[in-house]
Amino acid sequence: MCAAFSILITFGIIYEIGKEALLFFGSPEVNIREFLFGTRWQPQAADFGILPLLNATLTTTLFAMIVALPLGLGVAIYLSEYATKRIRNLLKPVLEILAGIPTVVYGFFALTFMTPLLRSIFGTDVVNIYNTASAGLVMGILILPLVASMCEDALSAVPYNLREASYGLGATKIETALKIVVPAAISGLASAVILALSRAVGETMIVAMAAGAGAKLTFNPFESAETMTGHIVRISGGDLSYDSIDYNSLFAIAITLFFLTLLLNIASQKIVKKFRRRYE
Amino acid sequence: MKAPQFSPYFENNLKGRQRLGGVWMNIIRAMTLMSVLFLAVLLLTVINQTFGYVIIETELSPEEIIGENRTFSDFNKLELIAILQENISKGRFSTLEREKSMRERSRDEVSDLIYLEVLQPKIVETWKLWDSITHADEIRQEHATNYPKAMLIFKSWLSSDFIRSAQSSKPTEAGVRTALLGSIWSILVTIVVAFPLGVGAATYLEEYAIDNRLNRIIQTNINNLAGVPSIIYGMLGLAIFVRALSALTSGQIFGDSLTTSDNGRTLLSAGLTLALLVLPIIIINTQEAIRAVPDSLRQASYGLGATKLQTIWHHVLPNALPGILTGTILAISRAIGETAPLVVVGAATYITFDPKGLFSKFTTLPIQIYQWSSRPQVEFQHLAGAAILVLLTLLLTLNRIAILLRNRFKN
Amino acid sequence: MTSIHDSDHAIFADHLSVYYDKFRAIKDISIEIFEKKVTAIIGPSGCGKSTMLRAFNRMNELLPATHTEGSVRFMGQDIYAADVDPVEVRKHIGMVFQKPNPFPKSIYENVAWGARINGFKTGLERLSMDEWVELCLTKAALWDEVKDKLHKSGLSLSGGQQQRLCIARAIAIQPQIILMDEPASALDPIATLKIEELMRDLVQEYTIIVVTHNMQQAARVSDFTAFMNMDEDRAGVLVEYDKTETIFTNPHDPRTEAYITGRFG
Numbered sequence: 014m015c016a017a018f019s020i021l022i023t024f025g026i027i028y029e030i031g032k033e034a035l036l037f038f039g040s041p042e043v044n045i046r047e048f049l050f051g052t053r054w055q056p057q058a059a060d061f062g063i064l065p066l067l068n069a070t071l072t073t074t075l076f077a078m079i080v081a082l083p084l085g086l087g088v089a090i091y092l093s094e095y096a097t098k099r100i101r102n103l104l105k106p107v108l109e110i111l112a113g114i115p116t117v118v119y120g121f122f123a124l125t126f127m128t129p130l131l132r133s134i135f136g137t138d139v140v141n142i143y144n145t146a147s148a149g150l151v152m153g154i155l156i157l158p159l160v161a162s163m164c165e166d167a168l169s170a171v172p173y174n175l176r177e178a179s180y181g182l183g184a185t186k187i188e189t190a191l192k193i194v195v196p197a198a199i200s201g202l203a204s205a206v207i208l209a210l211s212r213a214v215g216e217t218m219i220v221a222m223a224a225g226a227g228a229k230l231t232f233n234p235f236e237s238a239e240t241m242t243g244h245i246v247r248i249s250g251g252d253l254s255y256d257s258i259d260y261n262s263l264f265a266i267a268i269t270l271f272f273l274t275l276l277l278n279i280a281s282q283k284i285v286k287k288f289r290r291r292y293e
Numbered sequence: 294m295k296a297p298q299f300s301p302y303f304e305n306n307l308k309g310r311q312r313l314g315g316v317w318m319n320i321i322r323a324m325t326l327m328s329v330l331f332l333a334v335l336l337l338t339v340i341n342q343t344f345g346y347v348i349i350e351t352e353l354s355p356e357e358i359i360g361e362n363r364t365f366s367d368f369n370k371l372e373l374i375a376i377l378q379e380n381i382s383k384g385r386f387s388t389l390e391r392e393k394s395m396r397e398r399s400r401d402e403v404s405d406l407i408y409l410e411v412l413q414p415k416i417v418e419t420w421k422l423w424d425s426i427t428h429a430d431e432i433r434q435e436h437a438t439n440y441p442k443a444m445l446i447f448k449s450w451l452s453s454d455f456i457r458s459a460q461s462s463k464p465t466e467a468g469v470r471t472a473l474l475g476s477i478w479s480i481l482v483t484i485v486v487a488f489p490l491g492v493g494a495a496t497y498l499e500e501y502a503i504d505n506r507l508n509r510i511i512q513t514n515i516n517n518l519a520g521v522p523s524i525i526y527g528m529l530g531l532a533i534f535v536r537a538l539s540a541l542t543s544g545q546i547f548g549d550s551l552t553t554s555d556n557g558r559t560l561l562s563a564g565l566t567l568a569l570l571v572l573p574i575i576i577i578n579t580q581e582a583i584r585a586v587p588d589s590l591r592q593a594s595y596g597l598g599a600t601k602l603q604t605i606w607h608h609v610l611p612n613a614l615p616g617i618l619t620g621t622i623l624a625i626s627r628a629i630g631e632t633a634p635l636v637v638v639g640a641a642t643y644i645t646f647d648p649k650g651l652f653s654k655f656t657t658l659p660i661q662i663y664q665w666s667s668r669p670q671v672e673f674q675h676l677a678g679a680a681i682l683v684l685l686t687l688l689l690t691l692n693r694i695a696i697l698l699r700n701r702f703k704n
Numbered sequence: 705m706t707s708i709h710d711s712d713h714a715i716f717a718d719h720l721s722v723y724y725d726k727f728r729a730i731k732d733i734s735i736e737i738f739e740k741k742v743t744a745i746i747g748p749s750g751c752g753k754s755t756m757l758r759a760f761n762r763m764n765e766l767l768p769a770t771h772t773e774g775s776v777r778f779m780g781q782d783i784y785a786a787d788v789d790p791v792e793v794r795k796h797i798g799m800v801f802q803k804p805n806p807f808p809k810s811i812y813e814n815v816a817w818g819a820r821i822n823g824f825k826t827g828l829e830r831l832s833m834d835e836w837v838e839l840c841l842t843k844a845a846l847w848d849e850v851k852d853k854l855h856k857s858g859l860s861l862s863g864g865q866q867q868r869l870c871i872a873r874a875i876a877i878q879p880q881i882i883l884m885d886e887p888a889s890a891l892d893p894i895a896t897l898k899i900e901e902l903m904r905d906l907v908q909e910y911t912i913i914v915v916t917h918n919m920q921q922a923a924r925v926s927d928f929t930a931f932m933n934m935d936e937d938r939a940g941v942l943v944e945y946d947k948t949e950t951i952f953t954n955p956h957d958p959r960t961e962a963y964i965t966g967r968f969g
Contacts, residue, residue: 118662122339157331186314192821274520
């Protein structure tokens, strides 16, 4: 009935994308090893190595994590251990709003604020107009509320009597928070991190607008580079003829992306389940 | 302070610990503050782009048309139409007449036409809000020295004209009407498709499905689908709706050649793709809402001899309605802001006509913002800022409605 | 260890009252607890026994909107004085809770952690942490049972063992006084007996104050007993405080007698 529909969707995704990807891999100019390990992506030259795109995805993700993880955890600790009701009622809506702003607005923000800021700090000859650092940092702001709310859930789930025991031993509030509560909540926190990774990997608009066009393998975050998602958007936004190898290559990237995020999502669920019974 | 404790085993380290604790507290407070600041900075950046001084030059000045010391308000509508006719080409006049006849247009509309078509304003320089406030004198100086014959006005790029105008390549005339209508239409399609399917699936999973392996797999499936990046849904939409089902989505199957595109890149495809995207959200939220309905309600209904279907339809679903509505509005908010999947599905890069139906080409508000942001000219950045404010207002309104509905139905 | 000034009471509460918001939970309690003795606090449930116990190491202020009147003197100082840090108070006055709450760490870490953060000194002619952990676990009558599995999680122990671990953890910071809030009520009878034996052993080194709803336990284990009751406005008051023998064989107050003969509570 209706529920079977949902199974249809998953299979639909795997089937369709798989179908197109298979077409891609089936064509004579391509082999899987080159796809996974090749370092150049130039369809015209029949180079289909995904590494430049993957590398850009990882770079932006890294920058996003640098922003979102410490700040998210910090906010979560503040919310769960210290905040009064008044502060909570102020802070939580702010986080919800941040989470609800469409990613295209964040892309705009990256272009009009973050990139000029980076350029003025590090110099316009160091920082390109399109660069992965800017996109990554703004992505971090996007993901921050997700990390904060998941970490707060994890911290709040730690039963109060653990904190009580710690205070009874003459520990300060911050010692209790950092040395007892956070380690006790580690499974939930790890799950939050992995979920954040998954979100960052799949993010499209911010990188499409601010990171740059054109696949390039570079470790310099101030240079422009294209991520997997950015590439898909750019190519499909242009003229695309079906059954061309370009078209099929998009699906190969898409299926890589799908499995990557799927793996991350499953990992995050498994971690929570495996370590859940730790408290009692 | 307490008298120091002489113990061979412990040293009194409390002061150091409290100091270190203070440092950590400040770090954590600073982090929290930063997060709030991010929101402020983001909004301010958008606002910064949306308002500011502009210098507008016109190809012709009013004096050249109607002589010195006269303004357009001196003339009545018929006279204005005459002025218009005199100064533009015949072909252009007939085009304007066809779009909307001079008789139907108001006096002000004709006046506007003269401004746009005859005087042909062009924006030569713009400033952001912060610059406009802090460097007002320098701006005026610049205006006086470089553009003495042009106008310096403080413009709000967000205006009612902005909302009512269609898309255009000229920054002075561009508006979001096309995109806004596209967004609204596509969301309607999404809701019409996703709401019944989603509520139905959730009802099945919560009320009918037995706890066996298959249903648990389905449940895990749905939870995973909620975490799939939106661009993948775009690819799916591309492969299925645009390509495989293109006969259906382009309307060719219905033989409606007027509103047909030559391919499946239509509003219908967009709406369906978004429906796939929001379906897991609706399902999960509805499930939670149904789960929250107390079992005693169901028991009471059965006790009165009602069937399962009657119980669900008359008791469970109405009781779960606030939660279901909240979930739906969440889904709508998400869908309205989505850009990537629709770009993949083939939102048009440049259309100037309003969407004429399910089978027409389309663009949406986020896509408009994306495109404007990508243009190098500064004016388009301002327009993007204005469009963002429209989008955010839309989302805020939705959010308010959600809260209102939830509170109303709770009682 | 240090000598306690102010004669040999360990704690001297003077007109102590504790409020949760506007509600007065315990009213005007004055009591002298004696050093190196086991003092039991008994009374019907809800009469404020735990509140009074927690007032002795300022644990009440962890809850929002509580405030305390009166004074509690320990080591010649009022622990509620403005310049006293409650964190320091708790190093000297430790606590064991009703439901065993070991940290989700190893057994070793459970004992070592408190000592470490309180500045446990190691080095030449001092005990190593390993030795200190062994010493504390031995005093808590747990060493033999866990010496081969110190790295295992504290949660892998049985209920009674966990509680003894919590006691070891508490004595690892070398308090003068150990407060116990119904330490055996969540345990089976055998584990309960072990805890009671432990109390008699520990009292040679520490002052012990135990809240219990089990009168027989109070009679078995304590040297002094305080009986608390609720008065008309539901505040807890101290009805009678005396040697345990006296309380249970020849109480002065009729309310005490009514309680211990089971007529209420």
